[in-house]
Amino acid sequence: MRLSLIVNGQSRTLEVQPEATLLEVLRDHLRLTGAKNGCGEGVCGACTVLLNGRPVRACRLPAYKAIGQEVLTVEGLSLREKEIYAWAFTSAGAVQCGFCTPGMVMEAKALLDRNPDPSEEEIRQAFKGHLCRCTGYQKIITAVQAAARALRGEIKPDQGEEAGMGRRFFRPEAPAKVLGQAIYVDDLVFPGMLYGAVLRPPYARARLVSLDVSPALQIPGVVTVLTAKDIPGERYQGLIFKDWPALVAVGEEVRYVGDAIALVAAESPYIARKALESIKVEYEPLPPVTSPAEALAPGAPSLHPKGNVLSETRILKGNAEEALKSCAYVVTNTYRTPFTEHAFLEPESAIAVPEGEGLTIYTSTQGVYEVQEQIASLLGLPPEKIRVINQYVGGAFGGKEDLSVQHHAALLAWASRRPVKITLSRRESILVHPKRHAMEIKLTTGCDEEGRLVALVAEITSDTGAYASLGAQVLERACTHVTGPYRIPHVKIYGRAVYTNNPPAGAFRGFGVPQVTFACESQLNLLAQKIGKSPWEIRWINALEPGDTIATGQVVTEDVGIKETLLAVKEVFESSPYAGIACAFKNVGLGVGTRDIGRANLVIREGKVLIYSGAACLGQGLESVLIQIVAEATGLPAEKIEVVLADTALTPDAGITTASRQSLFTGEAVRRAASELARELKEYALEELEGRTFAGEFYGVTDPINSGKEHPVTHVAYGYATHVVILDEEGRVSKVVAAHDVGRAINPLNIEGQIEGGVVMGLGFALTEDFPVKEGIPQYQQMGRLGLFRFTQVPRIETILVEKGGTQYAFGAKGLGEIASIPTAAAVAGAYFRRDGIFRTSLPLEGTPYRRRKKEEE
Structure with missing residues (x-):
């Protein structure tokens, strides 16, 4: 189709596919990559451009509908606008991964062009069609307000504070991210580049009976089609356990709907998709194993050669079962938490480029060396033949630790000797990459007459899905943290990670600790009620102090700051009858004897x-x-x-x-x-x-769990936090106060953004996010159905930074990325318990205004 457009003031005439969207034309034909494809559904806002001054979602707009209209992208802003928006978003701390930011800027321009002085509520309403998984939205509102003032001439952009510890130093990469100049993987194009696509099964469990790829090879434009027999090296890969096939072979079982059956490389994405549809596959459907209970039942099919139990973790300290007999109060409950989707805004993407006797992989990953090792093994090459280059990463939260597209792009490039790009659609991304583990936590907690904790017995069952990913390590972390940041003399913990035919589960911000914190903190609320103490007080009298030991036997030192975070929120908690409180601690570093x-x-x-x-x-x-x-x-x-x-x-x-x-x-x-x-x-x-x-x-030298040492070092450091969640009269969250012991705050501006984003992620975990799976198949395969919090739902968030001593490393800094999201859900549950007296034991919480609205929408 011949298409004439006016883009950024210039007339352009192009030949495009009739079904092309405006976003495809901008990105693939005009190389204007500031607009991003985050969802392909028109729900995330990352692709926002202006059409005659009106914001539109370019991923859903047919290109022909833009004929004769003025299209403005972030690249077309005036020099003054670029300076102001880059400064406003950078100075506010509104930029983290940056993938969504250019779309936000275009929404801001449209708003400020029609209303130079909008209220906060008007900003929220204007941005209700945008998602950001990193920032928590609060700082984006601040950025738009700053941009409005600067455009009105009331303030001028500044350079921020100088670099150094404790300074609100501006991120150096932020302006490029704001203006769409930062290069993410899918923005790259190489001469002669092919486009890869992956054939996946319609079943969560089935035997692959036959596979005929010859029809795909007959399609003009198809260059390479690969199956399992074409892999030159080790077919099974994985970060820790090598149990995940890069391609399932004929005669083997498909273990989940994201498994790969065949790979296609073609001259265009359209041809590649057409080729996938032509491949002839015969499956023998098998009953899927959809829960740990089914997997552990007598006679259950064995999903892996080693059986259905990936790993077990046991921790003993004192004699918990005997100690429970002497407790004045004992509570026992079983808690359940769901799978959760990471929903990073940048879908997985990789480009493999043949170079000499090896490959260069351009990708978006949490570990370039981990990708290098696995691809070298897959291709049967020495690691030095594989170069892995990280582009800017558009969010991850643990979801970009495993191979997703890198190995498939590498196989196709190695076979075709041409560059190959694979970028997953949002639906593919949801189906393929590992989720947060669904867990069942049976917890018994006992205390004396004064509320001092005496004993805890925990049994944790984790659904690790079809493949190991980091399931064993997530289980370990859940087991070592189920006691919370509290002094408990007697502990008995048993956990097991179980294979099923559900999507794999792996690393997700908090690494198993958000799940067990919900259980541990809920138990404390019940005990507080029984002994007649406030939820704050029971936490205070049990909080760790220097010299105490945690479940593994590690002695906490002077850098423990949980009591300081409790003091920081005491007044705000006690000022509201509808306030919930929760504490958490989280390791920094891999620990447990791992080389780190x-x-x-x-x-x-x-x-x-x-x-x-x-x-x-x-x-x-x-x-x-x-x-x-x-x-x-x-x-x-x-x-x-x-x-x-x-x-x-x-x-x-x-x-x-x-x-x-x-x-x-x-x-x-x-x-x-x-x-x-x-x-x-x-x-x-x-x-x-x-x-x-x-x-x-x-x-960071550490000791394994159950090392036999009297006082092992399980981790080099821990962060501590207390969150308070306040409900309004209608039962909605009106405010969150998050106090964090961060050691030494390197950059308060960055830390605030991390905490705010973590809090909003925790609110979603508590109230709106769910990932139902039926017969092993995810029921929500669109970003718009995941229940992610939006601008109009986010409450006020206040951060309090506690700098208690710090570590002896990195000028005293502690890690913060994970703990920011850990206590929030438990605090939300506590707030509703105080409000209506209903004790809820599963997430997302039922009987709240958020869940009622979600059910109505469904």
Whole structure:
């Protein structure tokens, strides 16, 4: 179809597919990549552009409907507008992963063009069609208000604070993200690039009887079709356990609906999809195993050679069962939490490019070295033949630790000897990548007459789905944290992770701890009621203090700050009859005896310090953290310091970005390297050190669970938090106060954004997000049905930063990314319990205004 458009003031005539959307035309034909494809459903707002000044969702608008109309993208803003919006969003801390931000900017422009001075409520209403999984929305509202004032000439953009510890230093990458200049994987195009697609089964469990790909090979434009027999190396991969086939072979069982059967590479996405439809497949459907109870039942089919139990964890401290007999009060309940979808705004994408005797993979991942190791194994190549380059990552939250598209793009590129891109649709993303574990937690908790905890017995069953992913490690973390940040002399914990034919479950922000915190904190609310103490008081008298031991036997030291967070929220909790409270603690680093190393090299080049580290930046602000650490150690200004994105050919292995570890682990590695540089700077100017490299490494030595040591070090550090949730008269959340012991606050602006985003994610976990699975098949396969919180639903969020001592590493910093979302759901449950007296034991909570509305919408 011949298409004539006016885009950013220029007339353009193009030949496009008749069914092309405006977004496809902008991105694929005009290379205007500021607008992003986050959902393809018109519900996330990442693709927002203006059509005759009106905001539209370009992913849903047929391109022909834009004929004769003025199309404006973020690239077409005036220089003054670009300066103001870049400053406003950066200074407000409204940019994290940045994938959704250009769409927000275009919505802001449309609003401010028609209303130069909108109220907060008008901003919320204008942005109700936008999703952001990172920021929690509050700072986006602040950004729009700042932009409005600047456009009216009332204020001028500034540069923020200088780099250094404790400074509200502006993220250096934020302006590029705001203006659509930051490059994400799907923004890249290579000469001769093919487009990959993956055939997946309609069943959660079935035997693959036959597979005929010859019809696909006959379609013009199809270059390569691959099946399991075409894999040159190890077909089964996985982060820890190698139990996940890159392609299911004929004669094998399909274990979930996201399994891969065949791969196609073609000259266009349209041809690739057409080729998939032509492949002839015969399945023998088998009854799926849809729950841990079914998987553990006598006679259940064995889903893996090792059986249906992935792992077990046992923790003993004292004699819990005997101690319960002496308790004045004992409560026992079984709690249930659902699968949850990560819903990062950037769908999975990878491009594999043949180079010499190997491949270069451009991707969006939490660990470039983990991708390198698995792809090298898959192709039967030495790791040095595989180069993995991380682009900007559009959100992850644990959901980009496993292979998703990288291995399939690599196989197709290796076979075709041409670059191959695979980008998942939102539906594919929901079907394919691991979720938060659904858990059943049976918990017995006992205390004495004064409310002092005496004993806890826990049995935790985790649905790890079709493949291991990080299920064993998530279970471990659930077991080590089910006691909460409390002094409990007697503990008995048993957990097991069970295979089913449900979607795999793996890492998700909090790593098993949000689930068990909901159970632990709910138990405390019941005990408080029984003994006649307030929910705050029972937490205060049991909160960990220096010298206490946790369930694993680790002694907490002077950096424990749970009591300080409780004091910080005492007044606000006691001022409302409808307030709920919950505490949490969360490990920093992999711990439990796992080899855990942060690394960084500082290279002096052209009068600047370049920070090389394989640590993945996911939107959490790692770039600014590392720059601030170097600035603090050396006294150098920020403009002399840059961060290089993770690249296995350039940056040292700093471990995967998980377990809230990078600020401490890679931060400490950078501090050590910067300390060496600082010593040299006492004698030499920076320019005189041209070409020098200063290397830093930090190894967090820990002990395994049940190591036999009297006082093991299970983790190098822990963060602590207390959240208070306040309901209004209608039963809606009106305010959340989140107090966090962060050690030393490297960048308060970043920390506030992390906490606000974590709180909103926790609110969704408590109230609206669900992921029902029937016969192994997810029932919600669209982003719009996931129940994600939106602008109009978010309450006021107040953050309180407690800087209690800190660690001995990274100038005292602790990790924060996970704990920000952990106590919220439990605090919400506590608030409703106080309001209506109904004790709820499953999430999302039933009988709230949020669930009633959701059911009506469905």
